[in-house]
Amino acid sequence: xxxxxxxxxxxxxxxxxxxxxxxxxxxxxxxxxxxxxxxxxxxxxxxxxxxxxxxxxxxxxxxxxxxxxxxxxxxxxxxxxxxxxxxxxxxxxxxxxxxxxxxxxxxxxxxxxxxxxxxxxxxxxxxxxxxxxxxxxxxxxxxxxxxxxxxxxxxxxxxxxxxxxxxxxxxxxxxxxxxxxxxxxxxxxxxxxxxxxxxxxxxxxxxxxxxxxxxxxxxxxxxxxxxxxxxxxxxxxxxxxxxxxxxxxxxxxxxxxxxxxxxxxxxxxxxxxxxxxx
Amino acid sequence: xxxxxxxxxxxxxxxxxxxxxxxxxxxxxxxxxxxxxxxxxxxxxxxxxxxxxxxxxxxxxxxxxxxxxxxxxxxxxxxxxxxxxxxxxxxxxxxxxxxxxxxxxxxxxxxxxxxxxxxxxxxxxxxxxxxxxxxxxxxxxxxxxxxxxxxxxxxxxxxxxxxxxxxxxxxxxxxxxxxxxxxxxxxxxxxxxxxxxxxxxxxxxxxxxxxxxxxxxxxxxxxxxxxxxxxxxxxxxxxxxxxxxxxxxxxxxxxxxxxxxxxxxxxxxxxxxxxxxx
Numbered sequence: 001x002x003x004x005x006x007x008x009x010x011x012x013x014x015x016x017x018x019x020x021x022x023x024x025x026x027x028x029x030x031x032x033x034x035x036x037x038x039x040x041x042x043x044x045x046x047x048x049x050x051x052x053x054x055x056x057x058x059x060x061x062x063x064x065x066x067x068x069x070x071x072x073x074x075x076x077x078x079x080x081x082x083x084x085x086x087x088x089x090x091x092x093x094x095x096x097x098x099x100x101x102x103x104x105x106x107x108x109x110x111x112x113x114x115x116x117x118x119x120x121x122x123x124x125x126x127x128x129x130x131x132x133x134x135x136x137x138x139x140x141x142x143x144x145x146x147x148x149x150x151x152x153x154x155x156x157x158x159x160x161x162x163x164x165x166x167x168x169x170x171x172x173x174x175x176x177x178x179x180x181x182x183x184x185x186x187x188x189x190x191x192x193x194x195x196x197x198x199x200x201x202x203x204x205x206x207x208x209x210x211x212x213x214x215x216x217x218x219x220x221x222x223x224x225x226x227x228x229x230x231x232x233x234x235x236x237x238x239x240x241x242x243x244x245x246x247x248x249x250x251x252x253x254x255x256x257x258x259x260x261x262x263x264x265x266x267x268x269x270x271x272x273x274x275x276x277x278x
Numbered sequence: 279x280x281x282x283x284x285x286x287x288x289x290x291x292x293x294x295x296x297x298x299x300x301x302x303x304x305x306x307x308x309x310x311x312x313x314x315x316x317x318x319x320x321x322x323x324x325x326x327x328x329x330x331x332x333x334x335x336x337x338x339x340x341x342x343x344x345x346x347x348x349x350x351x352x353x354x355x356x357x358x359x360x361x362x363x364x365x366x367x368x369x370x371x372x373x374x375x376x377x378x379x380x381x382x383x384x385x386x387x388x389x390x391x392x393x394x395x396x397x398x399x400x401x402x403x404x405x406x407x408x409x410x411x412x413x414x415x416x417x418x419x420x421x422x423x424x425x426x427x428x429x430x431x432x433x434x435x436x437x438x439x440x441x442x443x444x445x446x447x448x449x450x451x452x453x454x455x456x457x458x459x460x461x462x463x464x465x466x467x468x469x470x471x472x473x474x475x476x477x478x479x480x481x482x483x484x485x486x487x488x489x490x491x492x493x494x495x496x497x498x499x500x501x502x503x504x505x506x507x508x509x510x511x512x513x514x515x516x517x518x519x520x521x522x523x524x525x526x527x528x529x530x531x532x533x534x535x536x537x538x539x540x541x542x543x544x545x546x547x548x549x550x551x552x553x554x555x556x
Contacts, residue, residue: 046512047477078477081484085525174481177455178488199325199356203452206359210456234324247363 012077222259290355
């Protein structure tokens with residue numbers, strides 16, 4: 001049976017050359033898959049892949065199409081929070097049967113979908129990850145997942161019998177306490193970060209751990225591309241995570257194999273999406 | 279009557295040359311003031327002015343000293359959130375009779391003090407602002423305030439008959455929803471930012487406006503030193519503030535004369551601190 005995957009960009013645009021590369025790989029290796037790039041992916045409007053109305057309309061067209069099986073976000077960037085309220089409000093029944101895959105800024109939409117019990121959101125590669133070294137394998141991982149053919153290596157290795165959720169730390173910090181934040185009580189929470197100073201990571205961990213006291217525990221993905229600061233922070237990201245977990249009574253469960261990189265494994269939200277694929 | 283002002287640094291250290299310059303100005307122009315620099319101001323430990331225990335102890339020594347009239351924070355930086363719980367928990371009755379002055383990262387402590395009804399927190403210059411062009415006048419503004427001799431120009435000009443509170447936007451975004459966040463219902467909220475991309479300002483405004491629905495309105499201070507991005511955001515900080523206010527039903531009240539600069543006016547929290555001084 002063929003799988004139809006629609007691609008849209010709730011934040012920043014996808015470069016057409018990257019889309020073409022993913023389309024070529026898909027045609028070669030996943031001939032049973034129809035990859036449908038919404039033209040909105042390539043719109044440029046200031047910071048965004050089109051203004052809010054354009055990005056919203058594309059998301060709703062894809063999500064509400066009963067012939068589409070999965071929404072794969074093209075890029076992160078910034079902006080999914082700007083359309084989240086209208087996006088959730090505009091979803092119809094057809095949106096519920098789908099997979100939704102992405103990470104980074106798109107975590108806002110994934111979180112909101114999970115909160116509302118709509119579809120099967122999962123934290124994992126974006127289409128634009130084709131640009132990374134090893135990008136072909138990243139795309140294969142995502143496409144195996146979206147076609148129900150995941151190998152055990154495709155999923156985060158530390159998933160257990162508890163529900164899970166994964167987020168970029170900054171995205172989560174901006175999500176907590178808002179109308180889009182899902183209830184993560186008893187969940188294992190996985191976080192990753194990129195491009196932030198360690199003092200900012202410390203500050204984000206303070207904020208997030210204050211908000212998620214009822215979680216089963218926290219796992220730390222990779223914290224990469226930390227900028228050079230005018231003075232060293234004094235500890236590393238593991239000590240930071242352990243510290244804030246200890247301060248707020250959240251169990252620190254160790255590392256997670258997620259991050260802004262080619263190794264970024266897939267974390268289906270909740271308990272769904274594992275038995276079918278692993 | 280003489281005023282005794284104690285200076286400590288809950289985040290990063292103060293350079294001794296800057297402290298000396300402020301001490302000299304105070305001796306010359308405010309002979310009735312005793313400025314007491316806690317030695318902790320000059321400690322360096324990684325990112326911080328001493329480890330958490332050192333910064334906490336200094337704050338508590340100053341705040342719990344019944345002979346001290348005011349706490350003036352030496353520098354912002356990052357770190358006041360790391361000692362906030364123990365700081366609030368360790369305050370004694372003597373802490374209640376004092377002014378507390380600072381901004382930027384120290385807003386976490388100011389907010390927590392305001393939440394607990396301890397003392398008279400105010401958003402205004404730090405000792406380290408002596409380094410700015412026009413720094414002498416910044417220091418005079420702060421010292422006039424702390425000695426009950428403010429001129430009308432020293433206070434934020436838009437204060438009205440409603441209670442107010444002011445914060446650095448990032449500091450506030452990390453404070454909302456935590457155990458330290460004061461109830462700002464019916465308050466005019468003033469925010470300012472420095473050194474953040476406009477997309478980050480937009481993201482912070484999303485988060486903050488989601489959390490402070492019951493405020494009387496929002497005023498926007500200066501958003502300065504915005505880094506160059508790889509693409510323009512598309513709007514400015516005023517449009518950003520107006521947009522998020524409109525989305526969340528918060529009245530946008532216009533600009534505020536606060537910011538990471540020499541013009542930064544003083545905003546006493548609540549309704550206190552105006553009649554005495556203006």
